[in-house]
Amino acid sequence: MNKVFLIGRLTRDPELKFTPGTGNAVATFSLAVDRNYVGQSGQREADFINIVCWRKLAEHVANNLGKGRLVAVAGRIETRSYQAQDGSKRYVTEVVADEVKFLDWPKEGSSSYRGGATIPEDSREQESGFFEVDGDDDIPF
Amino acid sequence: MNKVFLIGRLTRDPELKFTPGTGNAVATFSLAVDRNYVGQSGQREADFINIVCWRKLAEHVANNLGKGRLVAVAGRIETRSYQAQDGSKRYVTEVVADEVKFLDWPKEGSSSYRGGATIPEDSREQESGFFEVDGDDDIPF
Amino acid sequence: MNKVFLIGRLTRDPELKFTPGTGNAVATFSLAVDRNYVGQSGQREADFINIVCWRKLAEHVANNLGKGRLVAVAGRIETRSYQAQDGSKRYVTEVVADEVKFLDWPKEGSSSYRGGATIPEDSREQESGFFEVDGDDDIPF
Amino acid sequence: MNKVFLIGRLTRDPELKFTPGTGNAVATFSLAVDRNYVGQSGQREADFINIVCWRKLAEHVANNLGKGRLVAVAGRIETRSYQAQDGSKRYVTEVVADEVKFLDWPKEGSSSYRGGATIPEDSREQESGFFEVDGDDDIPF
DNA sequence: TTTT
């Protein structure tokens, strides 16, 4: 069992890439999740958690979310390692999203305002504010 | 909101430390959480997640858990940064545990067998296999 | 372990009561939680889940939430039984909330608009949109 | 969002049925989930939560679980209503399971001991102690 | 590298 539930705001617009081999869509963004307790004397009061979305969910998120937007994320923690420039091994912990629920709507003119004056292209999910993914995964990159 | 639920096995015995200032107990260990899906061609099939416990929960875990033990952890994701040896900034993601539930009992003779032939010292929690923490936090170190 | 995480809208204003003996505050409301999948042929597409809040959280919720408001609830499932009018035993399943996070703000004039033109009385929690409870419980009634 | 995570013991063997129309398998059982806090003076100290499993998960559970077994359940809360004998409307709250993880193994001779001296029939899932369902649902009955 |  490996379950995560988060509510927070995107710290920047999602980044969309495609896997070299299969061309699968992957979107990544960082979520600022407020802490409950007040940090003593100007301390940090949020956690910044890296979120990864695959395939349809990746495209949905990249097309419809932007910096500052409030979302709920359900998913799981994944860890992976990679070779750093200096040859040392580095470890990364991310949350792979199964579901992303949009909890607010962007103000026109903000960087997170996507689409024109009308309904966004993939509108079916937009309407419900919900989007689920098939759970299939891909080779990490 | 920042909620995590994990079930997995300790990859090593917990490490117990105390904060320099206040002397609060902190226990850390790594949890191997099996992935559901089969990795293609000999890939990794578990995530290794760093767990942090504070105060009473830290002592309970350090006194009663060992490598290989199966536990359920409820808590939240925290991120922090630190200065690496070479001066660069590194980022760490951990799960701070609110609850740890013991799901098996160690076989005598194994490295995770703690305590003698009788009931462990802090037996009240042992009996129920459950231990909760007050949620208080401390200055990270 | 008994953990629940919900996002939905109040189907009515919260109801505030006090326990006969100790006078502890209890607020109850029903949450409409949208289902992901489309029900075939006009079926129900939401679950209606009864939420119970105790003490400070109860008062906070009763003072600041109303019908139609969107919230996230973290808590646990509790079951209890009671004697029905006809003498038969009935069973009830509820979610006892540990945390309630407000995810939208009421439009002025709506039934869920509480407080005047200014900041509500218990404003400290309002500001963060978050409120946590001490976890203490009470004799059910 | 509607997420539930439970750890508890079956209060009886699972009951397996099939939907009238499509013949889909449904297994139901009740889970005793220990409460953290000590009930004052002989009070109840567990919640009894009804679990529903569909299709492959239903068959897996019915074939391999029995009274007293310890499991972790991940799923969602569902509510439904039905007509009682006396014509009145009754409401039911259940947890529909997405995943059931087996956390112990039955002692031979107990009512929960299923299968012979060897590996159970659907052994692939048994080995990992894990079984996931496709999430498809069915007309409630 | 951090959001309201």
Place this chain on the structure above:
DNA sequence: TTTT
């Protein structure tokens, strides 16, 4: 109708 409730489990260890």
